[in-house]
Amino acid sequence: MDAKKYIEELREKIRYYATKYYDEDAPEISDFEYDKLLQELKYLEMMNPDLATEDSPTKKVIGDVKEGFSEVVHEVPMLSLQDVFDKQALYDFDAKMKESLGENVEYTVETKIDGLSVSLEYVNGVFTRGSTRGNGMIGEDVTENLKMIRSIPRELKEKVTLEVRGEVYMPRASFLALNEAREIEGKPLFANPRNAAAGSLRQLDPQIVAERNLDIFVFNLQKSEKTFETHKETLEYLEAQGFHILPVCTVVKTAEETEREIDKIGEMRGSISFDIDGAVVKVNDLASREKLGNTSKTPRWAVAYKYPPEKKPTKIKDIVIQVGRTGVLTPTAELETVRLAGTNVSRATLHNEDYIRGKDIRIGDTVYVQKAGEIIPEVVAVIPEKRDGSEVVFEMPKVCPVCGSEVERVENEAAVRCTGIECPARLFRSIVHFASREAMDIDGLGPALIEVLLKEGLIANIADIYSLKAEDVEKLDRMGKKSAENLINAIQKSKENSLDKLIFGLGIRHIGKKAGKLIAENFSDIDEIASASAEKFANIAEIGLKMGESIVKYFRSEQVKDTIERLKKAGVNTKGGKKEIVDDRFAGMTFVLTGTLPTYTRQEAQEIIEGFGGKASSSVSKKTTYVLAGEEAGSKLDKANQLGVKVIDEAKFKKMIE
Ligand SMILES: [Zn+2]
Structure with a gap:
């Protein structure tokens, strides 16, 4: 395939995933995979400059304004950060900064919260407007929804006019509870807390937002009448004004220190109540930031280090079944303990039977385990070279291991459920x-x-x-x-x-x-x-x-x-609201339905007749009052004509029930 065609296909692919992610809040691939695709495209465009285009996803931030929200034009564009995936890039960043700003440059290393970026505007200390990032230039006005987040102050301590940026997120516990409730209702589940936060904040009904338990961390003072020297100072000021600021923001001076801080944040990821998908390194001095400025898409004074999904090999000792509160039987691997993203992991989900079959996971296998979306560890792949023939193929049980009721697998669904309601x-x-x-x-x-x-x-x-x-x-x-x-x-x-x-x-x-x-x-x-x-x-x-x-x-x-x-x-009320029959205009009449009616199904027509006190019969006799005939009416119509029974069509019938 030629490079041009390949690049175009890659762009299409990225746009597709971006739409799923930004506009539908229903991602189909992990962020890490998405970022990798974008990196590949960037590289190819760099190698083939003649093939670079202005509308490439590498140049444009994607994200449209959802219908029902009004637009907010960001006075200061909401840029994304340049992502890096390896530690070497941190050293390169440090070298570049020192070259432009001198040896005394200071950085802050911060947690990068995995949520949805928003901008909050205050006039004379009062919260006046809040918006999503959107495409970076134009976002959605979600003021009413943001007012439902308790940690966003409606009024600041001082009567100041300013704009801050922050990350709205959903705590993990709220995310799990929300998905559990959605599962009962048969609604699609959110892939991770970030999507749940985005999906919630972009609801048209603020009441729903209020029920979703969102929270926010503020990470930047965007505009202010007051002047500050460093980023760290601005965060301290914002905290004093009543904002929740980032949980970690440490000042460092070298690439080595930066790396150490990033590892520290990486270690705490497993043990905190919300998701962190990276660490951000920013130049601390605000005047230096001004001096460096931005590229068309990212500021030059910051990089975001993205933690790779941590993946390690271990052995499956056994596969057991866990029955969830909604009755779903989840096969779970019991593992030889391994340390992942700051926590000890001895169990990992195998999701369902199809997953086990698809990856051919057996008891006794050596496998790679990873933390998906930082929540539940999962078995991602078998290492077949480690097999010695003693591995055992797993079979899903036919009855619930907790209550012994039969289990069922619903068509088109991978999940197997216990059918016992008293399980x-x-x-x-x-x-x-x-x-x-x-x-x-x-x-x-x-x-x-x-x-x-x-x-x-x-x-x-x-x-x-x-x-x-x-x-x-x-x-x-x-x-x-x-x-x-x-x-x-x-x-x-x-x-x-x-x-x-x-x-x-x-x-x-x-x-x-x-x-x-x-x-x-x-x-x-x-x-x-x-x-x-x-x-x-x-x-x-x-x-x-x-x-x-x-x-x-x-x-x-x-x-x-x-x-x-x-x-x-x-004595619990079991009476419904269906209207009792008061209109019995068809009392004593018998109808026979034949052929296909233009709008009603037979069932519907029958219910209407009965609703008006009439009877519906299947065969025509002298006692039949009306034959209601539709298209392709056959022998019943002939018989009605023979017997002289009145034949009506749907239009006439509709007049009778007006
Ligand atoms: Zn059961």
């Missing part, structure tokens, strides 16, 4: 969900208490909540008479909830809050829901067949049937 592995999670605010909203019944109730054997099922007695709860640790009473009252109150809260609370796969509401509105009670067909659900706007099938499957379980009966007996 202890799932129980805790499902009760927490049931009692949560969005579901049955039982005040005081939080995760800590649920854990105790389970341990003490006071509940083993969501229905058991309704047989709890104040005198039993009272005896528990840290509970008293008053709190026990309050709990029982909250439980009593939850019996009156509308049906949608119960449906959502049951935690049926793919059925979120909104679907719960739609279903509750369209059925008269839970029994009708439990006996409806998947198609019937799919007829409701916004409810798909997949959701319908999931509901049908859920109510088929004996455990579920029993639970529902007990909830009903306890």
Whole structure:
């Protein structure tokens, strides 16, 4: 392939991944791989200067303004930093700086938070506008969303006008909780905390942002009426004004010191509550920064060192199954302990059966383990040369190792799940969900208490909540008479909830809050829901067949049937919002449907007829009131004509039901 074609293909590829990353918050490759592609393109353009173009991703920062947000033109462009991937580049940077600025140059070494860069503007000490980086020149106005982040001060200590830049991130614990909730609802999962932060900050509804628990570290004072000499001083000033500043910002003088600081930050990566994807080295003196200036894309006075994903060989001692709180069976490798990104690793995820088959991972294999997105270590590859023939091929179990229920593998999904709704592995999670605010909203019944109730054997099922007695709860640790009473009252109150809260609370796969509401509105009670067909659900706007099938499957379980009966007996409201028949204009009439109607399905037409008190029959007789005929109506139409039964089309039918 010629160089021109290759370069163009590489650019296309980078643009594609960049769109996934910046605009859709759904990356398909790791950042490290993406950066490598960009590096390769840069190199090729340098070697073939005649093939360089102005619109190349190496020259342009990619990222468009999302519909629904207004544009913010950055007065000072939000540049990205020049990335380096090896330590030698740090020494080169140091040499270059010393050449321009002299031997006494000072640097700061800072943590590079893996999040989303934003700009915050304050006028007379008041937060007035916040924006995303966008393409560096134009970003999105996300002021209302940023106001939902508690650590962004609405007002500063002094009435000053300034602009700062910071990195919005999602703490790991919040990220894991968010994905867990999304999994229950069947929503796509975020790949890593950074994408979750970006996806959250770019929500059009600030209320959603408020629920996502975002945080921020401020890393630069961009504009200010006050003057400062060094970067370090500006950060200290910002901290005094009420900002959360970067957790690490150390002043150093040499490349050796820089390297040492970078290693130190690298070591702490595994043990902090948020993700760091690199370390930034900046010239500390602000006047020197001015002097050096920027290239078209990056400042000359800084480099970002990117930590490579740490990868080490070790041996798989065994493969065990972990059952998650949502019932997913995850094969997990038990490893000979190895140190990765600052933590001891003795377990690594193997994701699912396909992953194990695809990489041919066997018990006893020597493999490479790496930390993906700095969260859960994973086995990335087998080292086949290390095999001696004693390795054992792993088989996924057919039953849940925790409760013994059958497991199922959903079509088109790699995950295998336990089907037992009372599986202890799932129980805790499902009760927490049931009692949560969005579901049955039982005040005081939080995760800590649920854990105790389970341990003490006071509940083993969501229905058991309704047989709890104040005198039993009272005896528990840290509970008293008053709190026990309050709990029982909250439980009593939850019996009156509308049906949608119960449906959502049951935690049926793919059925979120909104679907719960739609279903509750369209059925008269839970029994009708439990006996409806998947198609019937799919007829409701916004409810798909997949959701319908999931509901049908859920109510088929004996455990579920029993639970529902007990909830009903306890007095929990199971009545839905479907309107009772008041209009019975078709009372006493019988309709026969034949042929294909232009807009209604037969099912729909039948429901309408029944909704108006009529009957739908499948064969034509003298007793038939109307034959509703569509296209390609066959023998039934002939028979109607023979018997003199009135034949109507859909248009006429629609008039009748107006
Ligand atoms: Zn189970």
